[in-house]
Amino acid sequence: MNISSLTPHPSSLHLRAPAKINWFLSVLEKRKDGYHNIQSVMQCVSLFDNLIFEPSETIEVMGDLDIPVQDNLAYKAASLLKQYTSCKGGARIRLQKGIPISAGLGGGSSDAASVLLGLNILWRLKLRIDELISIGMGIGSDVPFFINGLSAFVEGKGEKITPLQMNNPFMILLVKPDIAVSSAWAYTSLDTFRMYRIKNSKLTKKPVDIKLFCQALNKQDFASLNTILHNDLERVVVERYPVVGEIKDKMVQEGAIISAMSGSGPTVFGVFRSKDTAEKTAEAIKSSVDGGWYKVVETLV
Numbered sequence: 001m002n003i004s005s006l007t008p009h010p011s012s013l014h015l016r017a018p019a020k021i022n023w024f025l026s027v028l029e030k031r032k033d034g035y036h037n038i039q040s041v042m043q044c045v046s047l048f049d050n051l052i053f054e055p056s057e058t059i060e061v062m063g064d065l066d067i068p069v070q071d072n073l074a075y076k077a078a079s080l081l082k083q084y085t086s087c088k089g090g091a092r093i094r095l096q097k098g099i100p101i102s103a104g105l106g107g108g109s110s111d112a113a114s115v116l117l118g119l120n121i122l123w124r125l126k127l128r129i130d131e132l133i134s135i136g137m138g139i140g141s142d143v144p145f146f147i148n149g150l151s152a153f154v155e156g157k158g159e160k161i162t163p164l165q166m167n168n169p170f171m172i173l174l175v176k177p178d179i180a181v182s183s184a185w186a187y188t189s190l191d192t193f194r195m196y197r198i199k200n201s202k203l204t205k206k207p208v209d210i211k212l213f214c215q216a217l218n219k220q221d222f223a224s225l226n227t228i229l230h231n232d233l234e235r236v237v238v239e240r241y242p243v244v245g246e247i248k249d250k251m252v253q254e255g256a257i258i259s260a261m262s263g264s265g266p267t268v269f270g271v272f273r274s275k276d277t278a279e280k281t282a283e284a285i286k287s288s289v290d291g292g293w294y295k296v297v298e299t300l301v
Helices: 073-085 107-122 130-136 143-148 184-196 208-220 222-228 234-240 244-251 274-290
Strands: 012-029 036-056 059-063 090-096 151-156 160-163 171-176 258-261 268-272 293-298
Touching: 012 107, 012 143, 012 171, 012 184, 012 208, 012 258, 036 107, 036 171, 059 073, 073 090, 073 107, 073 130, 090 107, 107 130, 107 258, 130 143, 130 222, 171 244, 171 274, 184 234, 208 222, 222 258, 234 244, 234 258, 244 258, 244 268, 244 274, 244 293, 268 274, 274 293
Parallel strands: 059 090
Antiparallel strands: 012 036, 036 090, 036 151, 036 293, 151 160, 171 268, 171 293, 258 268
């Protein structure tokens, strides 16, 4: 989301909150606050939720999802921003979901980021981006990324963000099987796996060279990217939900150049040289996997 593109002090706003993929995800040590330190390159893709903001006396979030108020990140973002600024105003936020929930695509976090950005203008707060990021960290670890830009190297628990320049868009097929994966479960399962089976050996692995990664991505050096792409959560998710691994294998068989699971899953993404090949692969997977959700998108640059 580019805040400079928004009209100053409007009576209403219409924002699009993009989904993201994780080009890679390294899960490091668990922190004292319960989070894990991570390293990841995240990039937004052309899949969106739509948010419409209008002035109101109270905070209302309206949509077609039956989510309890305490679990609605858009509502939480508006409430925290109001508390932080002591703003007396309210807002009616209409949320139209295009990003599937519990998919590893960051939909809820992106919605929260858009709420912070949108209400900053609607309420004429004039908060700096770093202030919005600080508020966002109290909502979810992916929120700061969505406030900051389209692609970034993310560290810590999500608060350390280094923007990256991606020169070329990539054609991406997203496939989410008909299951939901809890992020908390995935991280806990990884901790258990490491403790009892590999004794934390993953924690000492060589970190990804971000400069080389960006060069490989911008040069479309897929051979190098194939050696870099990984997701530390993928193994435990595939062990519990084998369909995730089946989808990944099917993507590669049908023409994906590279493929990986995004975030805590279960969505799998594949990179393709053409939209036509991506769409044909989607049809092939539909015929072999019961249920699920499919979408061909592009990375945003």
